[in-house]
Amino acid sequence: MIKLYDFPMSPRARKVRIVLAEKGLQHEKVTVDITKGEQKKPEFLVINPYGKVPALQDDGVTIYESTIILEYLNDQYPNPPLLPADPGQRARARVLMHYADNPYDGAFARLVGEVLFKPKGQADQSVIANAKQELTICFEHLERELGSNDYLVGTFSLADIGYAAWAPLFGPLQVEVPTHCPRVSAWLDRLKTRPSIHAAG
Ligand SMILES: N[C@@H](CCC(=O)N[C@@H](CS)C(=O)NCC(=O)O)C(=O)O
Missing domain, CATH: 1.20.1050.10 (Glutathione S-transferase Yfyf (Class Pi); Chain A, domain 2)
Known part of the structure; x- marks a missing residue:
């Protein structure tokens, strides 16, 4: 199951939520409350050393940086394709x-x-x-x-x-x-x- 480390107001996490919805991908959300500094806790820094949301785990891989997550989801789950073929x-x-x-x-x-x-x-x-x-x-x-x-x-x-x-x-x-x-x-x-x-x- 895809796990998204998320914060509802985060525009960068919203990018990932949009792609998950476009591709109809089931996932679990883990809220990291950035207003309480949860993104800087040691247990989260192991997931994203930058201490920021979003981060995503899937199929044994941990990914951070929203645009890289978008590219990963589009590669791993190609339908519908969200980049042109040309x-x-x-x-x-x-x-x-x-x-x-x-x-x-x-x-x-x-x-x-x-x-x-x-x-x-x-x-x-x-x-x-x-x-x-x-x-x-x-x-x-x-x-x-x-x-x-x-x-x-x-x-x-x-x-x-x-x-x-x-x-x-x-x-x-x-x-x-x-x-x-x-x-x-x-x-x-x-x-x-x-x-x-x-x-x-
Ligand atoms: N370049 C990163 C930026 C991530 C980012 O800055 N996330 C914000 C929320 S939108 C955050 O976690 N801020 C808390 C902090 O920087 O401590 C990405 O696109 O994933």
């Missing part, structure tokens, strides 16, 4: 996964640090403004990447998941997709209607 499109999907994990995730992580983790009134407004500016650049890039497609690489794939996973935090972080990125808005709305994304919480 090598060029597959590489493009991975480029977009890398983009989700770097500028996009990085800007959100800074916003979470200021808006959600700092006591009210102590958030650094310049960090917030810079992070929102970086997100605008990300949304503009995604607007170009989407073109007229419904999903980043045509059909739904792992490439979409890293972006969808942060959407529940747009409200609490007061992030809005700029009006000059209508394709991004439509794509995020489309993603919200997928049962897997709904199921992942």
Whole structure:
């Protein structure tokens, strides 16, 4: 049985929950309460030495880093496939996964640090403004990447998941997709209607 070390509010764990739902995989969830520091306990550091969720155990293997977990699940449980078969499109999907994990995730992580983790009134407004500016650049890039497609690489794939996973935090972080990125808005709305994304919480 697949075991997911999870925390409900974690966007990186949400990525894994989306893939588990897309593939209809039975699994056991173990909640690691990161608000209580459980991710830094010695027994969890044996599972993920970085002391972060998610982590996943399956078939005798322990994996951490959400994007590597996604790739593992797609390799081990190929149906439905969540990466294109064509090598060029597959590489493009991975480029977009890398983009989700770097500028996009990085800007959100800074916003979470200021808006959600700092006591009210102590958030650094310049960090917030810079992070929102970086997100605008990300949304503009995604607007170009989407073109007229419904999903980043045509059909739904792992490439979409890293972006969808942060959407529940747009409200609490007061992030809005700029009006000059209508394709991004439509794509995020489309993603919200997928049962897997709904199921992942
Ligand atoms: N690059 C990692 C990041 C994991 C990560 O930062 N997880 C957050 C929750 S979304 C966490 O565990 N934070 C607690 C901590 O850093 O102590 C991944 O994608 O799995």
